Structures are given as structure tokens and as C-alpha cells.
Amino acid sequence: MLVGAALVVVKSSVSLREDQHAFAKALVVAGRFPSVSAVLQQGLELLQQQEADAQADRAALQVLLQQRANGAFISADQLRAKLAAQPR
Numbered sequence: 001m002l003v004g005a006a007l008v009v010v011k012s013s014v015s016l017r018e019d020q021h022a023f024a025k026a027l028v029v030a031g032r033f034p035s036v037s038a039v040l041q042q043g044l045e046l047l048q049q050q051e052a053d054a055q056a057d058r059a060a061l062q063v064l065l066q067q068r069a070n071g072a073f074i075s076a077d078q079l080r081a082k083l084a085a086q087p088r
Contacts, residue, residue, distance in 0.1 A: 014040065
């Protein structure tokens with residue numbers, strides 16, 4: 001959670017499957033992360049980024065669909081003729 005410009009850490013209890021905990025612990029033992037909490041924080045940051053990317057994609061698709069809906073449509077035959085006329 002961000003408060004002003006400082007990061008505030010909130011303690012939380014989570015439940016992991018045994019294999020998830022073993023994986024996170026292996027990353028810590030390998031020196032990739034300082035703690036299991038750091039592994040989970042990184043996972044959440046990746047999910048946040050993934051969600052932000054998906055939202056941006058949906059917004060861009062919505063704009064594209066709206067542009068297409070407002071644009072001129074051509075029939076399938078007109079499209080085929082147009083494609084056939086293009087040099088290959």
C-alpha cells in the first residue's frame with residue numbers, strides 16, 4: 001500500500017499448498033529472493049502488471065471496435081475483389 005511517497009508493509013497471513021511453499025522456499029535457498037514473502041510480493045506485482053496490460057488491451061480493442069462500428073463497411077465480395085486487386 002502506498003501512503004504519500006513511502007511504502008507501508010502490511011502483515012498478512014496466507015495459506016499455500018505444500019508444493020507452492022516448497023517452490024517459494026527453493027527460490028529463497030537459491031538466493032533469488034530474501035524471503036518467501038518477497039517471492040509472494042513479486043508474484044502479486046506480476047499479476048498486477050498482467051491485469052494492467054489486459055485492461056489496456058481491452059481498452060484498445062474497445063476503441064478499435066468503436067472505430068470499426070463508426071466506419072464504412074464493405075461486403076465480403078467487395079473485400080475479396082479488393083484483396084485480389086492487390087499486388088502479391
